[in-house]
Amino acid sequence: MRATKPGVTEVETLDQAIRVVTEVCDRARHGDLEARVPRLGSPAPGEPDLATGLRAAVNGLLDQVDAFVRESGAASSAAAEGRFHRRFLAQGLNGIYRSAAQQITHSNQVMSRTAAQFAEAARERQALADELESAVLTVSEQVATAATEMGASANGLADFARDAVTDAERGMGTVASLRASSDQIRHAVDLINKVAAQTRLLALNATIEAARAGSAGSGFGVVANEVKSLANETSTSSEEIMSQVDAVQAAAADSIGVLEAVTNRIREMSDLVEGIAIAVDGGPHHAQDGGLSQLAEVLRAEVSRFVTTIRKS
Amino acid sequence: MKSTRVRPTGKERTFSDNELIVTKTDPRGVITYANDIFLRISALDEEDAVGQPHNLIRHPDMPRAVFKLLWDTLKEQQEIFAYVVNLASDGAHYWVFAHVTPSFDTGGRVIGYHSNRRVPSRPAVAAADELYGVLRAAERRHDRPQDAVVAGTAALDQVLAERGRTYDELVWDLAGGRG
Numbered sequence: 001m002r003a004t005k006p007g008v009t010e011v012e013t014l015d016q017a018i019r020v021v022t023e024v025c026d027r028a029r030h031g032d033l034e035a036r037v038p039r040l041g042s043p044a045p046g047e048p049d050l051a052t053g054l055r056a057a058v059n060g061l062l063d064q065v066d067a068f069v070r071e072s073g074a075a076s077s078a079a080a081e082g083r084f085h086r087r088f089l090a091q092g093l094n095g096i097y098r099s100a101a102q103q104i105t106h107s108n109q110v111m112s113r114t115a116a117q118f119a120e121a122a123r124e125r126q127a128l129a130d131e132l133e134s135a136v137l138t139v140s141e142q143v144a145t146a147a148t149e150m151g152a153s154a155n156g157l158a159d160f161a162r163d164a165v166t167d168a169e170r171g172m173g174t175v176a177s178l179r180a181s182s183d184q185i186r187h188a189v190d191l192i193n194k195v196a197a198q199t200r201l202l203a204l205n206a207t208i209e210a211a212r213a214g215s216a217g218s219g220f221g222v223v224a225n226e227v228k229s230l231a232n233e234t235s236t237s238s239e240e241i242m243s244q245v246d247a248v249q250a251a252a253a254d255s256i257g258v259l260e261a262v263t264n265r266i267r268e269m270s271d272l273v274e275g276i277a278i279a280v281d282g283g284p285h286h287a288q289d290g291g292l293s294q295l296a297e298v299l300r301a302e303v304s305r306f307v308t309t310i311r312k313s
Numbered sequence: 314m315k316s317t318r319v320r321p322t323g324k325e326r327t328f329s330d331n332e333l334i335v336t337k338t339d340p341r342g343v344i345t346y347a348n349d350i351f352l353r354i355s356a357l358d359e360e361d362a363v364g365q366p367h368n369l370i371r372h373p374d375m376p377r378a379v380f381k382l383l384w385d386t387l388k389e390q391q392e393i394f395a396y397v398v399n400l401a402s403d404g405a406h407y408w409v410f411a412h413v414t415p416s417f418d419t420g421g422r423v424i425g426y427h428s429n430r431r432v433p434s435r436p437a438v439a440a441a442d443e444l445y446g447v448l449r450a451a452e453r454r455h456d457r458p459q460d461a462v463v464a465g466t467a468a469l470d471q472v473l474a475e476r477g478r479t480y481d482e483l484v485w486d487l488a489g490g491r492g
Contacts, residue, residue: 034337034416034424036346039359056349063335063348067429070414074392085485089412091431092333 016041017051021058033066068097072104084112129307136303140296147280147292154277161270168263175255182245182252189238189245196234203228321372322404327432328354334409334430337416340423342367351430356401367428372400376448377458378465382480383413387426390415394484396433396441408438410488437487444472 017040027035036059040051071088078086088108090101203224210221282291328334334354337346347355347362355362355370362369379395386393392414398406409430415423433441451468452461473480 036337059346059348063333066335066427067333070392070412070427070429074414083481085482087485087488089429089431091330091410092429094331 014051017054021054024058024062028062028065033062033069036062064093064097067093068101071101075104075108079108079111082115084108084115125310129310132303133307136300140300143296144293147296150292151277151280154273154280157273158270158277161266161273164266165263165270168259168266172256172259172263175252175259179249179252182249185245186242189241193235193238196231196238199231199234200228203231319400319402319404321374321400321406324405326354326401326405326407328407330432332432334428336362336367336428337425338367338428339425342426344369345425354401354407355399356403356405361402370399370401372398372406374398374406374442374445374449376445376465376469377452377462378448378469379445381462381466382469387413387415390423394481394488396437396484396487397430398442398445408433408441410437433487434489437489440487444469447472 017037020040021037024035024037037055040055071093075086075088078084088101088104090098090105093101206224206227207221210217210224213220278291280292282294328350332350333348334351335346335348336344336351338344344362344365344367347357347359351357352359352362357369375398379397383393383395392412395411395413396408397411398408400406410433411428411430413426413428416425416427418424448465448468452465455461455464469480473483476483478486
């Protein structure tokens with residue numbers, strides 16, 4: 001009775017045949033396609049052989065369904081695994097079974113093309129990832145080299161600026177001491193002028209006294225006159241010295257202004273250079289405030305991570 | 314059941330593109346069901362087929378290595394396709410494109426095997442015949458069956474390696490646009 005049981009069972013009557021077919025069909029209805037209708041009994045002489053036709057029809061139907069189920073399961077799992085060479089065999093199937101099989105074959109071919117396109121896109125993506133990685137590696141190496149050179153230059157420039165500020169400050173000190181010297185000179189000249197003014201007064205008094213003495217004082221008057229002209233010359237020379245001292249002082253004031261301006265500019269430059277050095281080497285206090293070299297390394301690491309992800313996907 | 318070994322007559326029999334030769338066997342390869350087309354092409358009565366081992370229709374031209382591969386694949390619970398030449402009881406032969414799959418019960422246990430056979434294209438038959446000639450030549454150099462199987466398998470592997478294809482891919486290459 002059961003298809004798995006070897007041997008052929010004779011079924012005598014059509015009633016029995018119907019019972020057997022019913023059981024086979026019931027098993028098939030519940031998804032058991034292993035059952036087939038066994039050989040049925042021959043009819044009595046003169047009777048039509050209905051049972052044999054019924055058996056062939058039912059078994060043929062089950063064979064078609066069985067083949068279709070096996071093909072659809074195997075072909076779709078093959079397609080899912082990318083084994084597109086394993087097609088859905090429509091051959092041997094008939095009517096709607098065959099057209100459905102052809103439809104599935106067509107779908108598999110479309111999936112196969114799509115899979116091939118995906119594979120191609122993936123290959124291109126891999127190639128792109130390789131190119132990107134290599135390009136970023138080159139750039140980051142160049143940036144790191146440039147950053148090192150820039151850092152060295154910035155440090156040299158900072159040293160130079162500090163030296164320049166020191167020199168300028170020393171210059172200002174020198175000029176300031178020049179001004180102090182000028183003040184002392186002015187003080188000395190004032191004293192000389194006072195002495196000259198008193199000398200002139202003394203000369204005037206001597207001239208007056210010489211005039212009162214008449215001819216007896218005439219010699220004395222000549223001396224007084226000489227003293228007066230000497231005092232006048234002293235006064236004139238003092239004025240010249242004062243104007244020279246004023247000129248020196250004005251020049252010194254200008255020099256200080258210029259030196260201060262230069263110093264301020266150099267200090268500003270120094271700040272800029274320090275900014276460059278921080279940009280290149282990174283801030284001293286902030287670990288995350290990375291310099292150019294560190295940024296290049298971060299970029300390289302990020303791209304490497306990105307590329308690894310892309311390669312995996 | 315014919316008790317004597319059938320002699321091949323060299324006469325070839327074919328069947329229609331619409332037809333499906335179906336047999337079912339138990340796990341040992343004993344036939345439990347054979348459809349009417351199988352019986353017709355094999356020139357067998359149902360009593361001669363059901364209950365007999367499937368090698369009942371074995372043709373001497375079939376290399377041992379192909380059946381070895383077939384059973385190894387089925388033991389791994391995988392489907393297998395093969396071009397097979399079978400011997401009818403009247404000595405005629407017929408080529409099939411065989412698809413053998415395990416049948417499972419609801420618990421997933423193998424309860425037997427199911428074979429659907431379709432008519433292969435003539436170019437596929439010509440290629441399979443030539444391939445099997447190569448395998449047979451390798452197998453015939455050995456007296457012991459197990460040595461013959463090893464030699465036939467090695468010859469098959471060599472052919473596949475030269476073509477850079479798996480067995481499965483080669484079979485489907487031969488199937489061409491069919492299906």
